[in-house]
Amino acid sequence: LTGAQDGSVRMFEWGHAQQITCFRSGGNSRVTRMRFNYQGNKVTDRIFSIYTKSVSLLIKNFFPSIFQTWQCHNKTANDFVFISSSSLIATAGLSSDNRNICLWDTLVSPTNSLVHAFICHDSGATVLAYAPKHQLLISGGRKGFTCIIDLRQKQQQQLLQSHDSPVKAIAVDPTEEYFVTGSAE
Numbered sequence: 512l513t514g515a516q517d518g519s520v521r522m523f524e525w526g527h528a529q530q531i532t533c534f535r536s537g538g539n540s541r542v543t544r545m546r547f548n549y550q551g552n553k554v555t556d557r558i559f560s561i562y563t564k565s566v567s568l569l570i571k572n573f574f575p576s577i578f579q580t581w582q583c584h585n586k587t588a589n590d591f592v593f594i595s596s597s598s599l600i601a602t603a604g605l606s607s608d609n610r611n612i613c614l615w616d617t618l619v620s621p622t623n624s625l626v627h628a629f630i631c632h633d634s635g636a637t638v639l640a641y642a643p644k645h646q647l648l649i650s651g652g653r654k655g656f657t658c659i660i661d662l663r664q665k666q667q668q669q670l671l672q673s674h675d676s677p678v679k680a681i682a683v684d685p686t687e688e689y690f691v692t693g694s695a696e
Contacts, residue, residue, distance in 0.1 A: 514542025582621075583613055592641045594648070594662065599626070601648055605635030612636050612650050612660065627665050631658035640681035640690060649690055651678025657692055 513521050517537035521530045583591075584604030591602045598618045605611055612629040632652030640649045647668075648660040655674035660667050674694035683690045 516542075518542060583615070584611070587635065589635070589637050590639045592639045592648075594641055595643060601639055601641070603636035603639045603650055605653075609633060611652075612639070612648065612658070614662075629658075629660055629667060631660070631667060631670065632656060637677050638679060638681050640683050642683045642687045642690070644687045647687075649681050649683065651681055651692055651694075653677045655694060657681070 513519075513523065515521075515537070518535060519537040520534040520542060522532045522534065523529075524531050583602040584606040586605040586607060588602055588604040590604075591600050593599070594601055594614065598616060600615050600617065602613045602615065603611065604613075609630045610628040611632050614626040614628075615624045616626050617624060631650055632654070634653035636650045636652055636658075638651040641647070642649065646662045648662055650658045650660070651673070652658065655672060655676055655678060657671045657673040657678060658667055659669040659671075673692045674696060676695040678692050679695050680693035681690060
């Protein structure tokens with residue numbers, strides 16, 4: 512599954528030289544992140560993609576189309592992760608009200624879908640990772656900080672100065688004992 516700077520969203524299959532379907536052609540807002548849910552079974556039914564300021568849910572039928580769109584961040588949306596199920600997601604971005612990490616329930620209407628918002632990164636959040644066993648959300652920010660959020664209590668646990676430049680990647684080991692961050696430097 513690919514998302515491109517021209518806004519196109521395409522699906523490829525191993526062993527095929529060409530794409531097997533095109534969900535969106537070019538000419539739209541750039542796609543910054545594509546992800547499968549944890550079960551890996553939602554790619555044929557649902558695909559989330561973050562566009563410049565919103566999250567769109569695509570349903571793959573005979574005629575793929577956008578199912579719902581959420582205005583996540585009013586400046587930019589950078590990343591998202593599925594939280595436990597396929598219906599709860601967290602987004603990272605930049606909003607004028609500093610609401611830069613948000614939890615969304617996709618089963619309710621877009622006007623009521625914001626579950627909780629966190630103010631962790633004053634210059635915006637760039638990347639997210641989820642540790643399901645510990646129910647922790649780990650976010651990276653533009654100024655090099657890493658924030659750890661306890662989703663059970665819906666509060667920030669720690670804010671760490673990880674780098675001197677924007678955090679671009681976070682990975683959590685399978686045992687959830689460690690996480691690593693990568694930066695633009």
